[in-house]
Amino acid sequence: AALSGVLAILTADELRADDIGDIPCGINIPNHDGTPSMTPGRPTLVSGQVRFVGDPVAFIVAETATAAEDAAEAVMVRYEELPAVVDPAAALESAAPQLHDAAPGNLCMDWQGGDREAVDRLFASAAKTVALEARNNRISPSAIEPRVAIGDYDAGNGQYTLHIPSQGVHRIRGLLAGNVLKVPESRLRVMTPDVGGGFGVKLWLYPEHVLVLWAAQRLGRPVKWLGSRAESFLTDRHGRDVLTKGEMALNQEGRILALRIDNIANLGAYTSYFAPYIPTAGGTRVLPGGYQIEAIHMRVRGAFTNSAPVDAYRGAGRPENLFLVQRMMDMAAREMGIDAAEMQRRNLVMADAMPYTNVLGQTYDSGDFHANLEAALKAADWAGCAARKDRARKKNRRRGIGLACYVDPCGGNRDQYAALRFSADGGVQLAIGAQSSGQGHETVFAQIVAGRLGLDVADVRVLQGDSDIVPSGQGSSGSRSIPIGGNAAALATARSIGRGRAIAAGILEADAADITFTDGAYEISGTDRRIAFAEVLKASFDPARVPVGHDLGLDSRAQPMLRDVTFPNGCHTAEVEVDVDTGQVRLMAYTAVDDFGRVINPMLVAGQVHGATTQGIGQALLENSLFDEASGQLLSGSFMDYALPRADDLPAFTLERHEVPCRSNELGVKGCGESGTTVSPAAIINAVVDALSEYGVHHLDMPATPEKVWQLIRAGKEA
The missing domain is CATH 3.30.365.10 (Aldehyde oxidase/xanthine dehydrogenase, molybdopterin binding domain)
Structure with a gap:
């Protein structure tokens, strides 16, 4: 019988009929033998097997949330209870229930790094060794603003629009367009206003993002989904959950010789976007710390379990490994009778x-x-x-x-987009590929631009979080927003200053090669003759004052690749x-x-x-x-x-x-x-x-x- 107010009850069958793709993992970390890790895609709606409590099996669209909840109570799903495994070490045992046919033994990856032979030699000669096994507890990120998604579809031009709180609209647009909806990116606009907390949990493409767009297309009207706090606990990406095992070798003075690490990371039921990278190459970067260590060997295995997927949470793999090393430092100090501060002094690199x-x-x-x-x-x-x-x-x-x-x-190893647009009345817009989620980026980016141009910070308007206005960007993650985005904004500003040099030279009646820029003004080198950037900006919109061959205005863009x-x-x-x-x-x-x-x-x-x-x-x-x-x-x-x-x-x-x-x-x-x-x-x-x-x-x-x-x-x- 028809349910009052219910517009659609959608399942995996309809998804397959409409050729909606799975949500992919974004990175593959090779195993120690060079073979690829196992990263099966995540279905938007599951059929056949539910892998964790929170795996969606149907999407109900109704006129009201109450009607949708009533319909959910009426939907009958026949389940056969299967054995579960939630501990990552237990998941790797031969008798453990299997989550994915494509990942035998529930193993995603067996990654290794460093120099095993050198570590073994140093341990053999060490005056002191300490060992520690520590479970780095699982965290449920709890931003004040829960996840929400509003999807719309314009049948007239085939354009999708998605409104979500996110930490990067461009990554989500790319995954949605290329892997899931299978449409050109130009047909998908993703918009994010300022966000009430991210912490990593809002970096990712979630099933609900797919579902609201797909349902909006099928129904011909906008569709909104708002997650409750209970749903957030069940379905948001979790963080940490690593079984860490470390050994430290030291000489008789308490100086670290070598580290040996053997961790098992709980990846949950599916490999989220960065999940294989976080506990391996990403998280282990922190192991050397500020110390003069001769050799390190690292082994990290990733296990699938019947739990919510795990990915980057503030710190992104580094807290787990730093915790292990700093705890072993403290243990070694106690066992050797050395004050903890003195132990640090003996090992830290000098300035x-x-x-x-x-x-x-x-x-x-x-x-x-x-x-x-x-x-x-x-x-x-x-x-x-x-x-x-x-x-x-x-x-x-x-x-x-x-x-x-x-x-x-x-940070590092990323590009970032920054573009400056000026108006004749002196207004400045900075379009930036980074995104704020409570950090105050808008203020800092405006400070960078205004400080260099000699303008008031209030004159700079920062635009972010709209894939139609900002054509590309990396969003905000990994503490890279200012190191990469700030430097992109500084480079764009320098290019705008450079574009104004010829105009300033004309006004000052000097050769452009003699014009320098300091403290918000152009000046003739070696003189006190100067003109403020704001005046040159106004002149740049006057065709009579712009050199032949130059565009009006001082707009500029930059997208530097910053590897450091x-x-x-x-x-x-x-x-x-x-x-x-x-x-x-x-x-x-x-x-x-x-x-x-x-x-x-x-x-x-x-x-x-x-x-x-x-x-x-x-x-x-x-x-x-x-x-x-x-x-x-x-x-x-x-x-x-x-x-x-x-x-x-x-x-x-x-x-x-x-x-x-x-x-x-x-x-x-x-x-x-x-x-x-x-x-x-x-x-x-x-x-x-x-x-x-x-x-x-x-x-x-x-x-x-x-x-x-x-x-x-x-x-x-x-x-």
């Missing part, structure tokens, strides 16, 4: 060694790692913690302090108190000393450090996505079961900047968006272990919940 090429071939162009460490120790009053520990003990609490140092490779990675670096410390009776961990103080190169807007950078660090605190102390091992059912599917950090969980942060300009880009900037998330979990867990050391605790997996800590205290008392 006069810059540029420094590390063991993985990455060249750090700049940095002063020792200065970061000493500044953090001073700001945190590291030496005074012993007295604070004594005071805490009198309250039946145990206080601990920990630190972690980082070098966070980010930036290396933000720093040292963070955390101080905690543990209530012995309850196991409650309280973060008492947090200090961050960061080198982000030349900082353009200090307030926005501080905001990034606050936000990123808070997300790391959440992982260390509170957040954990859990699945029932038998059924694959998500157990932490609401904020009743999934704890986010609140304001009263946080101390006042002490932030310091140690600016060493980057030498590989004109602006001198380094990425700043993810480092706080990358380093803070290690600093916090090091502090918790310090607080619990008298109970024989050498390690605990995140999150450090009261129950987990209380059990460790009880076990220590009984030992």
